Amino acid sequence: MPAAFVGDEAAEPVTKTPPSTRKRKLVDSITTSATSQPPATIELPKRKASKTTTASVHDANADAEQAALPATPQTLSSDKPMDSDDDLNSVASSGMLGEAMDDSSVDFDAADSDDDGLEDFQDDESAFESQPKDLRPAKKAFEVDFNVYSPGDIQHQQDRQVEEVATLLEQPAEQTAILLRFMSWNKERLIEQYMDNQEEVLDKAGLGANMSSNPPRLEAIDGFTCDICCEDEPGLQSFAMNCGHRFCVDCYRQYLGQKIREEGEAARIKCPGDGCNKVMDAKSLDLLVTSDLTDRYHELLMRTYVDDKENLKWCPAPNCVYAVECGVKRRDLTRTVPTVNCDCKHAFCFGCTLADHQPCPCALVRKWLKKCEDDSETANWISANTKECPKCGSTIEKNGGCNHMTCRKCRHEFCWMCMGLWSEHGTSWYNCNRFEEKSGTDARDAQASSRKSLERYLHYYNRYANHEQSAKLDKDIFHKTEKKMQLLQSSSGMSWIEVQFLEAASQALQQCRQTLKWTYAFAYYLARNNQTEIFEDNQKDLEMAVENLSEMFEKNTDQLAGLKVDMMDKTSYCMRRRVILLDDTAQRLKEEGWTFNVDLK
């Protein structure tokens, strides 16, 4: 890591803010602030005045809600050195990736204590102005610490770790790199096992006896026949690692080409010798890998490094080259939804690498997506809309008004309402009043429960799908609006920067709809109790805010200029509702306060 990343214990690194932090700041500033002139309709409470504010953002409406909400205690200790927790949480500050985070899970409780720095910033911050560097937004319950790394950063980290361990193990860098890759970059485990039984570790990693005394080289050996191509001409250049499996250079190169180019292997290419598990070391590879392969080879090595590290993930966005580091572990995923924002602007879940799905935990997302995909819903539809003939079991859909059904297959006559024998109905033709009779109750019960569960699912699914669809439409409208923005600039004499409120509004809509979408999947799995109501209230408030903003987007361009202030207000209100919802949900998730009707594990 560049030195600028190394934070001083107590002081904020003033020289340079990691890009990720900057971005998070920006996002937060959108959520927490409105415009340079705070709109009249929304009062931002002065945080300085009351240190006990429970949620850092709330408005007049939220006040009422706060009375109903159980207070969320927040430790704001002013005597604490600023950002000390942040230094603990942010691995980037140590520059030694993995060490700080490898053994500790994310610190759930330390999240709230670095608020002191932003009291003033709340009041006068503008979303469209760059942030003063010494102000940092408070970390909300739904936020996690993360860092974004470029390929160069990652290379640097690898080199650094190799160097460090190499000194400790007194091994050359190439061998150390193989050992580290062999141990999936778990330094501690490598050092421990190496100290325990050096020979065994070297052997298992495919290194065998020391290589430094005998560097790899090509040789021409008399009487040599290549076991792969069967060439035996004199002077044939050949190569063998110290396992002794010797092949001609051409075959060796073709073998490596096959492995690297087609099989995407790099870190664990084995000796081509039959049954030999010796892993090819970097020096031998350097000697043999042809120049057209080196780029691919190094890219693959980098890939394995990130894949091996539990706290590193590639950004899943197409063509994005960044990797994100986050300390949230798999076992934490029942208590947190770790959304990270890559420098390419893609927000994704560090747990499952799907697009941001807050507030819904990964396990529920998986279940939900599977459910939506599953044909079982088709089956559900069938069972809700059709009935089986009580006699032969054929599936029947009612196509007329009369309840007197005659099965086309077995000619059985029954009543659609009560499923009982039609003959028992006597003369009450169109009126089924036989509600307690046994012949029909079982069939009715099964029918009713299936219909109910389908209706419940459809309720949530329709809303989920609607937000997904609306987000797309919002985006379409924005793209059209974007063109209008240029018109607006010329017609109203507004500067480019002044029409940016449209873009901010569009982004807010996208983000809020994404959140809303997942609130419905979340709610589907939520068991009904008091907390569900709070959740649904938050959901409703956000939904109303979003729809209000969305509506404004459909206005004509010539009206837009006049709506600027209103639109900015609504944008910031949306974002604040979103923060409130996410914060509350995440806080409760952290405390394991939600009751789900499925298992989260």
Add this chain to the structure above:
Amino acid sequence: MAGNKRIMKELGEIQSNPPDGVSISLPSESDFNVWHATISGPSDSVYAGGNWKVEITLPKEYPFKPPQLSFKTKIYHPNVTNDERGAMCLGMLRADEWKPPNKIADVLKLVRAVMAAPQPEDAVETSIAEQFRNNRKEFDKIAKEWVNKHAK
């Protein structure tokens, strides 16, 4: 390049000194990349008495990629796909385990070993594997029926 000399050498070796229970022929004089093997069932297995035609296709990258096997005679076996391909893919036949010095003769030895001792944990036909593990009697019965029906 690397392939041709190697293939010719292997072919010569295998024809003069074939592995137990295997004979090799070339279906086409001009194409050395498709071999036909006739494999007899190992004597102490349920496949005893049967003969299977197996087509071996050497990819153009051979020997850097493994040969592909296809049972042309149907066989009831957990490690052979029960379709028209009759493919077998385990051990050294898998791309990640294949090593260029491995020979067709080794592959054929493997095939016979797997016929003698199926590997249900590496199965391609899971239902046959399950039967092999849990209802050996029934498995043996069907396998023998197939031998009589297809492999004689």
